[in-house]
Amino acid sequence: MNIALIAHDSKKELMVQFCIAYCGILSRHTICATGTTGKIVSQATGLDITRYMSGSQGGDQQISARISCNEIDLLLFFRDPLRPKPHEPNEMNLLRLCDVHNIPVATNIATAEALIHALERGDLDWRTIVNPV
Numbered sequence: 001m002n003i004a005l006i007a008h009d010s011k012k013e014l015m016v017q018f019c020i021a022y023c024g025i026l027s028r029h030t031i032c033a034t035g036t037t038g039k040i041v042s043q044a045t046g047l048d049i050t051r052y053m054s055g056s057q058g059g060d061q062q063i064s065a066r067i068s069c070n071e072i073d074l075l076l077f078f079r080d081p082l083r084p085k086p087h088e089p090n091e092m093n094l095l096r097l098c099d100v101h102n103i104p105v106a107t108n109i110a111t112a113e114a115l116i117h118a119l120e121r122g123d124l125d126w127r128t129i130v131n132p133v
Helices: 009-021 035-045 059-068 088-100 109-121 126-130
Strands: 002-007 030-033 049-051 074-078
Touching (some): 002 059, 009 074, 009 109, 074 088, 074 109
Parallel strands (some): 030 049
């Protein structure tokens, strides 16, 4: 599966800790991330991560484009709901695209853990359920 990682500044350390904890599962998948998130997660875990621009410079839009082209299967987006972001409209567009394309999204640690365990069990092969051959 193709997994995208995005984390607001105040949630980057949480993303790092999550990826360290689930490195064994994540290492079996293709991972991309916004610039800074990808850099610090890669440094902490050794995971091979395709990095885009930082979110404020358009990295979230690059991931949105991949979602639109059905190139992302799962999004882990650790958001800080308490601090307004100058590029928040881009984030809402990103979440809307996930809804349009039926991409599972975690915006917090609890949902991320539920999705990662489902991924490990093989429960997230939803494309064959939604679009059987």
